[in-house]
Amino acid sequence: MVKNSTLRAHVEAGILRVAATVLAERGDKASMADIATAAGVARATLYRYFPSRDALVKALTEAALADLHDRITDARLDEVAPDEAIARLTRAVVAATHEYRALALFGEEHGAEELKERLLGPLRDQIERGVREGRFRADIPPDVLFALYRGIVEGGVSQVMSGRLGAEQASAAITTVFLNGTLTEAT
Amino acid sequence: MVKNSTLRAHVEAGILRVAATVLAERGDKASMADIATAAGVARATLYRYFPSRDALVKALTEAALADLHDRITDARLDEVAPDEAIARLTRAVVAATHEYRALALFGEEHGAEELKERLLGPLRDQIERGVREGRFRADIPPDVLFALYRGIVEGGVSQVMSGRLGAEQASAAITTVFLNGTLTEAT
Amino acid sequence: MVKNSTLRAHVEAGILRVAATVLAERGDKASMADIATAAGVARATLYRYFPSRDALVKALTEAALADLHDRITDARLDEVAPDEAIARLTRAVVAATHEYRALALFGEEHGAEELKERLLGPLRDQIERGVREGRFRADIPPDVLFALYRGIVEGGVSQVMSGRLGAEQASAAITTVFLNGTLTEAT
Amino acid sequence: MVKNSTLRAHVEAGILRVAATVLAERGDKASMADIATAAGVARATLYRYFPSRDALVKALTEAALADLHDRITDARLDEVAPDEAIARLTRAVVAATHEYRALALFGEEHGAEELKERLLGPLRDQIERGVREGRFRADIPPDVLFALYRGIVEGGVSQVMSGRLGAEQASAAITTVFLNGTLTEAT
DNA sequence: TATGAATGAGTGTTCATTCAT
DNA sequence: GATGAATGAACACTCATTCAT
Numbered sequence: 001m002v003k004n005s006t007l008r009a010h011v012e013a014g015i016l017r018v019a020a021t022v023l024a025e026r027g028d029k030a031s032m033a034d035i036a037t038a039a040g041v042a043r044a045t046l047y048r049y050f051p052s053r054d055a056l057v058k059a060l061t062e063a064a065l066a067d068l069h070d071r072i073t074d075a076r077l078d079e080v081a082p083d084e085a086i087a088r089l090t091r092a093v094v095a096a097t098h099e100y101r102a103l104a105l106f107g108e109e110h111g112a113e114e115l116k117e118r119l120l121g122p123l124r125d126q127i128e129r130g131v132r133e134g135r136f137r138a139d140i141p142p143d144v145l146f147a148l149y150r151g152i153v154e155g156g157v158s159q160v161m162s163g164r165l166g167a168e169q170a171s172a173a174i175t176t177v178f179l180n181g182t183l184t185e186a187t
Numbered sequence: 188m189v190k191n192s193t194l195r196a197h198v199e200a201g202i203l204r205v206a207a208t209v210l211a212e213r214g215d216k217a218s219m220a221d222i223a224t225a226a227g228v229a230r231a232t233l234y235r236y237f238p239s240r241d242a243l244v245k246a247l248t249e250a251a252l253a254d255l256h257d258r259i260t261d262a263r264l265d266e267v268a269p270d271e272a273i274a275r276l277t278r279a280v281v282a283a284t285h286e287y288r289a290l291a292l293f294g295e296e297h298g299a300e301e302l303k304e305r306l307l308g309p310l311r312d313q314i315e316r317g318v319r320e321g322r323f324r325a326d327i328p329p330d331v332l333f334a335l336y337r338g339i340v341e342g343g344v345s346q347v348m349s350g351r352l353g354a355e356q357a358s359a360a361i362t363t364v365f366l367n368g369t370l371t372e373a374t
Numbered sequence: 375m376v377k378n379s380t381l382r383a384h385v386e387a388g389i390l391r392v393a394a395t396v397l398a399e400r401g402d403k404a405s406m407a408d409i410a411t412a413a414g415v416a417r418a419t420l421y422r423y424f425p426s427r428d429a430l431v432k433a434l435t436e437a438a439l440a441d442l443h444d445r446i447t448d449a450r451l452d453e454v455a456p457d458e459a460i461a462r463l464t465r466a467v468v469a470a471t472h473e474y475r476a477l478a479l480f481g482e483e484h485g486a487e488e489l490k491e492r493l494l495g496p497l498r499d500q501i502e503r504g505v506r507e508g509r510f511r512a513d514i515p516p517d518v519l520f521a522l523y524r525g526i527v528e529g530g531v532s533q534v535m536s537g538r539l540g541a542e543q544a545s546a547a548i549t550t551v552f553l554n555g556t557l558t559e560a561t
Numbered sequence: 562m563v564k565n566s567t568l569r570a571h572v573e574a575g576i577l578r579v580a581a582t583v584l585a586e587r588g589d590k591a592s593m594a595d596i597a598t599a600a601g602v603a604r605a606t607l608y609r610y611f612p613s614r615d616a617l618v619k620a621l622t623e624a625a626l627a628d629l630h631d632r633i634t635d636a637r638l639d640e641v642a643p644d645e646a647i648a649r650l651t652r653a654v655v656a657a658t659h660e661y662r663a664l665a666l667f668g669e670e671h672g673a674e675e676l677k678e679r680l681l682g683p684l685r686d687q688i689e690r691g692v693r694e695g696r697f698r699a700d701i702p703p704d705v706l707f708a709l710y711r712g713i714v715e716g717g718v719s720q721v722m723s724g725r726l727g728a729e730q731a732s733a734a735i736t737t738v739f740l741n742g743t744l745t746e747a748t
Numbered sequence: 749t750a751t752g753a754a755t756g757a758g759t760g761t762t763c764a765t766t767c768a769t
Numbered sequence: 770g771a772t773g774a775a776t777g778a779a780c781a782c783t784c785a786t787t788c789a790t
Contacts, residue, residue, distance in 0.1 A: 028215065032764060042772045044766085053764065083370060136369045140360045144346055148364050151342020155334040165331060173327045177335050181368030182323045183270060195753095218780060229755045231783080240781065382774095402589065405759060416776045418762085427760065457744060510743045514734045518720055522738050525716020529708040539705060547701045551709050555742030556697045557644060593785060603751045605787090614785065 012049055015039045016060050020100045023060070024161065032056075064100035065119055071096055072122055082130030083179050089123055090153065090178075091171040097157045098167055123149070152178050199236055202226045203247050207287045210247070211348065219243075251287035252306055258283055259309055269317030270366050276310055277340065277365075278358040284344045285354050310336070339365050386423055389413045390434050394474045397434070398535065406430075438474035439493055445470055446496055456504030457553050463497060464527065464552075465545040471531045472541050497523070526552050573610055576600045577621055581661045584621070585722065593617075625661035626680050632657055633683055643691030644740050650684055651714065651739075652732040658718045659728055684710070713739050 018039040022030050032053060036046040050056035071092035077085040127145050130136035136145065156174040159165040165173070205226040209217045219240055223233040237243035258279035264272040314332050317323035323332065343361040346352035352360070392413040396404045406427055410420040424430035445466035451459040501519050504510035510519065530548040533539035539547070579600040583591045593614060597607040611617035632653035638646040688706050691697035697706065717735040720726035726734070 031762085043764090044772050044774095045770085047765070048771075051765090130369070134371060137363075137371055140364070140369075144343075144352060144357070144360050145364070145369060147342040147346045148339050148360060149342070151338040151340065151345075152335050153338070154341065155336070155338020156331075158338075159331055159334050170331075173331050173335060176324075177327070177332070177368065178364070179368045179370050181364065181366045182317070182327075182332060183366050184321060184324055219782085220780080230781090231755050232753075234782065235753070235755095238782090406761090407759080417760090418776050418778095419774075421761065422774070422776095425761085504743070508745060511737075511745055514738070514743075518717075518726060518731075518734050519738070519743060521716040521720045522713050522734060523716070525712035525714065525719075526709050527712065528715065529710070529712020530705075532712075533705055533708045544705070547705050547709060550698075551701070551706070551739065551742065553742045553744050555738065555740045556691075556701075556706060557740050558695060558698055592783085604785090605751050605753090606749090608786070609750070612786090 008049075012059075013063075015041070015046065015049055016056075016063055019056060020060055020064070023057075060100070064096060067099060068092060068096035068119055072119065077122060077126055082126055082133060082135045085126045086130070086149075086179065087171075087175045089126060090156075090175045091168075093123075093153055094157055094160060094167050094171045094174070097153075098160050149178055195236075199246075200250075202228070202233065202236055203243075203250055204287075206243055207247055207251070210244075247287070251283060254286060255279060255283035255306055259306065264309060264313060269313055269320060269322045272313045273317070273336075273366065274358075274362045276313060277343075277362045278355075280310075280340055281344055281347060281354050281358045281361065284340075285347050336365055382423075386433075387437075389415070389420065389423055390430075390437055391474075393430060394434055394438070397431075434474070438470060441473060442466060442470035442493055446493065451496060451500060456500055456507060456509045459500045460504070460523075460553060461545070461549045463500060464530075464549045465542075467497075467527055468531055468534060468541050468545045468548065471527075472534050523552055569610075573620075574624075576602070576607065576610055577617075577624055580617060580621055581625070584618075621661070625657060628660060629653060629657035629680055633680065638683060638687060643687055643694060643696045646687045647691070647710075647740065648732075648736045650687060651717075651736045652729075654684075654714055655718055655721060655728050655732045655735070658714075659721050710739055 015035075019035045022035050022038045026034060032046060033043055035056070036043045039046065046056075050059060072089065075085070075088040075092055077088060080088070124142070124146050127136065127149065128142045131138055131142050131145070140148075152174050156165070156170040160167050160170045202222075206222045209222050209225045213221060219233060220230055222243070223230045226233065233243075237246060259276065262272070262275040262279055264275060267275070311329070311333050314323065314336065315329045318325055318329050318332070327335075339361050343352070343357040347354050347357045389409075393409045396409050396412045400408060406420060407417055409430070410417040413420065420430075424433060446463065449459070449462040449466055451462060454462070498516070498520050501510065501523065502516045505512055505516050505519070514522075526548050530539070530544040534541050534544045576596075580596045583596050583599045587595060593607060594604055596617070597604040600607065607617075611620060633650065636646070636649040636653055638649060641649070685703070685707050688697065688710065689703045692699055692703050692706070701709075713735050717726070717731040721728050721731045
């Protein structure tokens with residue numbers, strides 16, 4: 001049954017989608033029962049697809065990161081200036097995060113370290129490049145810039161997730177505030 | 188024993204300090220046992236001081252917010268321009284947050300709503316004032332600016348808490364990035 | 375599986391039976407762990423069937439009272455003289471109490487007030503009827519007679535539960551002592 | 562300090578009195594804290610007088626039984642007929658039980674076995690004597706008569722404790738029902 | 749001596765996970 | 770393959786009891 005693996009993949013993806021939503025809504029205190037119910041399956045069935053809570057979370061993380069990976073790869077970051085690269089990255093991250101409600105991905109929690117590094121890397125790289133090329137201010141260490149950027153992104157995504165902002169608007173706001181700050185010309 | 192109440196207050200404060208650290212580190216999954224152990228007391232003793240988990244969290248929230256309240260009051264925000272006000276607020280928030288590891292304060296979770304509003308209010312106010320007075324860009328709604336600001340602050344504080352940055356440095360970075368962005372003049 | 379609900383009901387009833395015994399033996403200090411162990415299930419399983427201690431006690435109460443209700447209804451009390459009614463009631467109460475070890479039912483403790491009233495009512499009624507009809511002594515208020523009757527029944531049931539007496543013997547003893555006292559004719 | 566032991570005895574007696582009340586009201590679920598508070602002393606002080614819960618209960622039991630013992634001794638049971646003996650015993654038991662709220666004394670629970678036996682003995686003895694002498698019905702075993710008697714007494718005492726009946730009335734009702742039953746002559 | 753403080757051993761309850769159908 | 774049932778390992782909280790002042 002060639003179809004089997006495909007079917008299973010579909011169910012898996014569906015569960016992951018639901019799980020992402022539930023975890024985003026109820027936070028880490030969402031129980032497996034909550035997720036199973038929301039997904040319309042029995043708890044034991046949920047365990048058939050993901051043999052443990054960790055496995056589920058890891059799968060969720062990987063899916064989100066894979067999605068993000070694709071978007072970043074598509075962005076051809078090296079072909080544009082660092083600020084445009086930041087703009088593209090921001091759009092990619094906002095879109096992926098919104099898609100998977102996976103805000104927490106940036107945290108230290110869950111496995112998938114290699115994958116995560118593969119993704120956080122480009123972000124870091126672009127900022128470092130910008131500093132190196134003199135486009136970004138050098139008075140703040142790149143690490144800090146990166147941390148602040150992550151913060152802004154989380155703030156912007158939270159606006160998207162609460163429905164107060166569209167993904168495009170949020171991306172623009174994040175990008176422009178990070179790049180240009182909030183003051184008017186007069187500064 | 189006049190000292191008694193003071194002594195108790197000291198122990199209480201000590202436990203709160205430890206609890207703040209533990210909760211910041213392990214998150215909501217830190218158990219009362221964890222906190223008690225970290226504080227060097229038996230679980231039952233912890234319950235002597237805070238009769239329930241909620242009471243502990245609430246006390247923690249209130250202590251942190253009261254601390255922050257004092258700092259903000261001291262800052263005389265209305266007597267300076269919005270950007271200087273932001274600078275002072277940032278310093279106050281970073282210091283208080285670092286002191287109490289109370290990152291979560293900005294979240295929606297725990298009670299103490301009135302107090303929290305009393306504190307989030309000034310932040311919001313300053314941003315709105317800045318927009319109104321033409322110091323801050325008007326192309327991004329104040330709400331969004333506020334959310335992004337919250338995000339940057341969280342990012343900066345995380346740097347402080349991990350020891351990679353001093354409070355003063357972090358405050359400066361947060362402020363300057365929020366106000367001026369990351370691009371060099373050439374933009 | 376039509377059987378499923380029935381099976382669950384059987385298990386429930388079994389647990390209730392055991393719980394009644396344990397609670398009767400160890401009193402209110404019997405823990406849920408005690409009950410679960412006695413029932414041969416894990417504590418968590420006990421909670422599957424009765425989500426809280428209160429729920430268990432309430433279910434137990436209701437089962438016993440329902441049983442007693444049936445027996446009393448079957449007794450057609452109004453069709454016989456008060457003393458025969460007392461005899462029948464006594465047999466019903468002894469049997470039901472023995473069955474469910476539910477001595478405590480007569481206490482004030484647990485919910486199921488309406489049901490309880492439906493059951494204590496007939497007892498009270500028969501005694502009052504007996505007094506009204508001149509069959510029972512009028513020099514003792516019906517309330518008191520009722521209280522004494524309850525006491526005798528509890529005494530008799532304790533004999534049954536400790537195995538020193540059969541239900542039928544106990545019922546007869548209770549009835550005859552209550553109705554005729556312990557003195558020989560000569561009185 | 563000769564007075565010391567006397568003073569201590571007074572405090573002890575006072576605590577016992579309060580403890581009897583509290584235990585009667587709240588049952589076995591009354592905590593040491595409850596008792597200490599009701600007695601107006603700190604928990605630790607309560608423990609100074611009674612080094613454990615069991616010790617307190619045992620002391621309470623012994624006090625009640627000693628009181629009862631005195632009353633029974635005063636009753637000169639052997640000098641009167643069994644039915645009069647029952648009447649006197651009933652008055653003694655009701656009074657003592659009411660005094661100490663010590664209904665539970667008849668139970669199997671707490672130590673003080675020898676003392677208890679010294680007291681339950683006379684009750685049993687009188688009933689057996691009554692049977693032997695042909696005053697009490699012989700168709701019910703003395704053990705059972707005794708159990709039923711205990712039940713009636715408990716029922717009557719509960720009326721006294723709830724204030725619905727005076728001790729004298731209750732004693733009379735208990736005695737006459739036990740001896741003569743509830744039916745009118747016509748039986 | 750009297751007491752506030754500290755604590756170990758439970759209790760009720762929940763939840764992730766396994767098993768039998 | 771899907772599910773209801775069962776369970777062990779926590780967790781929040783309580784209480785009888787001990788200790789230091």
